Amino acid sequence: MKKPLVLSILATAVLLPGCATTIIDTAPTTTAVAxxxxxxxxxxxxxxxxxxxxxxxxxxxxxxxxxxxxxxxLADLQLAWDVLQPQIADKGEQLTQDLQRLIDLADSAVTRNRPADADKALRFLQIVIESLA
Incomplete structure (x- = not known):
């Protein structure tokens, strides 16, 4: 009776560690650059x-x-608009609203997949630039 007990203890000692959770670290070792x-x-x-x-x-x-x-x-356009908007505020609210509509058209072109809106914004912006010259 001792022999089966010893064999079962030995088998348990050998087999149970095989059921342990193994963690394999696959995380990247480099840090992302902002x-x-x-x-x-x-x-x-x-x-x-x-x-x-x-x-x-x-x-x-x-x-x-x-x-x-x-x-x-589009993100670059928004940055340029954020800088320009306060600078043109003294030229009138209508100009600011017109340019905001152009920014909205460009945004619509990208977010709603409407390439024609980008073309419209480009044509209208050219008219605005010519009127300010």
Whole structure:
């Protein structure tokens, strides 16, 4: 009777550790680098030109079905607008509202997948730039 008891204890000692949970660490060993953001600056004319180029990039990206680039350029457009908006506030509320509509059209182009809205925003922004010159 001692022999089966010893064998069962030995078998238990050998087999039970095989049922233990094994953790394999697959986490990356490098730390992610935070993206840097450049805040646009310049005169009203320079910022409007930058916005025109950015909306053009959004239009091109949407036509090419490149949503990632369009979203990135939309963020750049919003940064430029955030800088320009207080600078043009003294030129009248109507101008601010018109430009906000253009920003909304560009946003609609990207978020609702409407490339024509980016084209409209680009055409209307060109008219605004010409009227301010």
């Amino acid at each position: 993206p840097t953001t450049t805040i646009p600056s310049g005169t009203n004319e320079q910022l409007l030109e930058q916005m025109r180029l950015t909306i053009g990039d959004i239009s091109t990206a949407m036509s090419a079905s490149d949503k990632a680039k369009a979203k990135s350029r």
